[in-house]
Amino acid sequence: MKKFGFVLIVLSVLFLCAGCDIPNLKKEAAAPPPEKPKHNVLVVCFSATGTTKSIGKRIAKMTGGTFYEIRPAKPYTTADLDWHNPNSRSSREMKDEQCRPDLESDIIGFSDYDVIYMGYPIWWGEAPKIMYTFAERQKFTGKTVVSFCTSGSSPIGDSAKNLEKVAIGGMWLEGVRFGAHPTDAELQALINTVK
Ligand SMILES: Cc1cc2nc3c(=O)[nH]c(=O)nc-3n(C[C@H](O)[C@H](O)[C@H](O)COP(=O)(O)O)c2cc1C
Numbered sequence: 001m002k003k004f005g006f007v008l009i010v011l012s013v014l015f016l017c018a019g020c021d022i023p024n025l026k027k028e029a030a031a032p033p034p035e036k037p038k039h040n041v042l043v044v045c046f047s048a049t050g051t052t053k054s055i056g057k058r059i060a061k062m063t064g065g066t067f068y069e070i071r072p073a074k075p076y077t078t079a080d081l082d083w084h085n086p087n088s089r090s091s092r093e094m095k096d097e098q099c100r101p102d103l104e105s106d107i108i109g110f111s112d113y114d115v116i117y118m119g120y121p122i123w124w125g126e127a128p129k130i131m132y133t134f135a136e137r138q139k140f141t142g143k144t145v146v147s148f149c150t151s152g153s154s155p156i157g158d159s160a161k162n163l164e165k166v167a168i169g170g171m172w173l174e175g176v177r178f179g180a181h182p183t184d185a186e187l188q189a190l191i192n193t194v195k
Helices: 002-018 022-029 051-063 089-095 129-137 159-166 184-191
Strands: 041-045 066-069 115-121 144-150 176-178
Touching: 041 051, 051 066, 051 115, 051 144, 051 184, 115 129, 115 159, 129 159, 144 159, 176 184
Parallel strands: 041 066, 041 115, 115 144, 144 176
Antiparallel strands: none
């Protein structure tokens, strides 16, 4: 009789346990896999003094994208960047419509991405000529392009539209100008323009 009572207690405990935590375990096991990012994002930047680059890297992090820096074959020296000197390299380049500074190397795998952020500093109200070198060499067809720039105070103006003119294809969204230290909310607002 004692034995029968013991078996009865064990069976009751097992029965109760079946109704307690086990369903929770099942729930965890059945959790859906993490969502895949909506877009394959590439953030391309030219940055002479690091301002645009740091923003580009933040956008890459926030979008789960890849960051790529456009580098000139011949790096810019401080003297080259002296925009108060009409004979500095940057001043001469920006006055020359045909100028296309050489790239250090060509990007590999550009076709793998469907959203491209194009970042650059404003030089004399425009994108630096090296951005044209880059834009002319890529096929943007089927991609969404989001331009952003940094500047002392100048707006983005027609700089992104002028880049679009030399590029092959792509759906170019309205570009945005940032100061040196935009907030995450400002960057997110740009990211949200991509549907
Ligand atoms: C050659 C040159 C030209 C520039 N022209 C302008 C300009 O027309 N308007 C402006 O607001 N800032 C101008 N700037 C300032 C840069 O746009 C600004 O400092 C930018 O944030 C630098 O970005 P970076 O650090 O990524 O190179 C110029 C800077 C340089 C070096």
